[in-house]
Amino acid sequence: MAAPEPIRIRKAVIPAAGFGTRLLPATKSQPKEMLPVGRKPVIQYVVEEIAAADIAQLLIVTSQQKRAIEDHFDLNGSSAHGLDEVAHCQMHYTRQSVPKGLADAIAHAEPFVGGEPFVVSLGDSLIRSMNPGGVLPRLIDTHVREGAAATILFETVAPEDVIRYGIAKPAGDPGQEFAVADLIEKPSVEDAPSTLAVAGRYVFAPTVFDYIRRTQPGRGGEIQITDTMRLMLQDGLPVWGVRMGEGERRLDIGNYRSYFRAFLEMALIDPDFGEEFGEFARARLDQDAE
Ligand code: G1P
Numbered sequence: 001m002a003a004p005e006p007i008r009i010r011k012a013v014i015p016a017a018g019f020g021t022r023l024l025p026a027t028k029s030q031p032k033e034m035l036p037v038g039r040k041p042v043i044q045y046v047v048e049e050i051a052a053a054d055i056a057q058l059l060i061v062t063s064q065q066k067r068a069i070e071d072h073f074d075l076n077g078s079s080a081h082g083l084d085e086v087a088h089c090q091m092h093y094t095r096q097s098v099p100k101g102l103a104d105a106i107a108h109a110e111p112f113v114g115g116e117p118f119v120v121s122l123g124d125s126l127i128r129s130m131n132p133g134g135v136l137p138r139l140i141d142t143h144v145r146e147g148a149a150a151t152i153l154f155e156t157v158a159p160e161d162v163i164r165y166g167i168a169k170p171a172g173d174p175g176q177e178f179a180v181a182d183l184i185e186k187p188s189v190e191d192a193p194s195t196l197a198v199a200g201r202y203v204f205a206p207t208v209f210d211y212i213r214r215t216q217p218g219r220g221g222e223i224q225i226t227d228t229m230r231l232m233l234q235d236g237l238p239v240w241g242v243r244m245g246e247g248e249r250r251l252d253i254g255n256y257r258s259y260f261r262a263f264l265e266m267a268l269i270d271p272d273f274g275e276e277f278g279e280f281a282r283a284r285l286d287q288d289a290e
Pocket residue numbers: 102122125164165166167185186197198199200224225226252254
């Protein structure tokens with residue numbers, strides 16, 4: 001008998017339906033996912049990361065005021081206008097018409113995903129990686145090898161920052177990959193079981209949709225994907241974590257503090273202007289110090 005075909009992940013979902021209230025007024029009439037970080041809007045980096053992992057079918061879940069995202073990925077005529085790395089991707093769009101939370105946004109992907117495992121990448125954070133292919137291949141490898149129901153990318157954050165993230169309780173001492181024992185969405189500093197924060201990249205088995213249907217509203221009255229995975233764990237399904245490694249950094253666009261950092265970091269590595277911009281920034285800061 002022929003060996004079974006290795007599982008390949010062919011589909012990715014990008015939830016991009018959040019209102020971006022923490023970035024007003026910049027997001028009053030445009031999606032936060034379209035804010036430029038260096039030369040490109042943040043969502044382009046997210047799509048490029050997915051395309052680099054050899055996934056070419058993408059669904060973006062949008063909402064009001066998000067049409068600029070669809071316009072951005074249209075190819076006009078023969079020139080890809082800087083979209084060369086993603087020009088081969090099949091882009092699909094659907095709308096979350098009521099803001100019921102991240103898990104509800106992901107639930108909108110069920111008809112697109114069918115019965116296959118899939119990647120979810122949040123549209124408001126980009127992950128810089130020195131590793132060829134980025135973080136997704138590692139996440140997918142762990143997911144397939146462990147037969148996981150969900151696999152999550154984690155970043156270690158400062159203890160006072162746990163209140164902004166989903167936080168893991170690892171089963172035992174966490175290595176680069178670890179079994180997750182429990183998850184809490186945005187715990188208080190006192191209640192946080194670790195400083196391992198959900199970093200906005202997930203792989204799910206299609207059974208996630210059954211668990212989303214059973215998830216009650218949680219933090220902020222929204223249906224949280226962290227709570228969905230908690231239900232999976234309570235049913236004994238394997239949920240795995242992969243830690244971001246050396247040379248990997250998450251740049252978050254969710255608030256101005258992190259957005260400014262992300263922009264600075266990407267402007268500094270711009271192929272044409274990065275060096276010159278770095279000199280300008282240094283001179284400008286020296287001037288202030290005088
Ligand atoms: C979401 C998730 C949270 C995760 C975070 C990463 O929160 O609910 O678990 O840690 O993204 O950026 P949000 O930032 O949308 O409030």
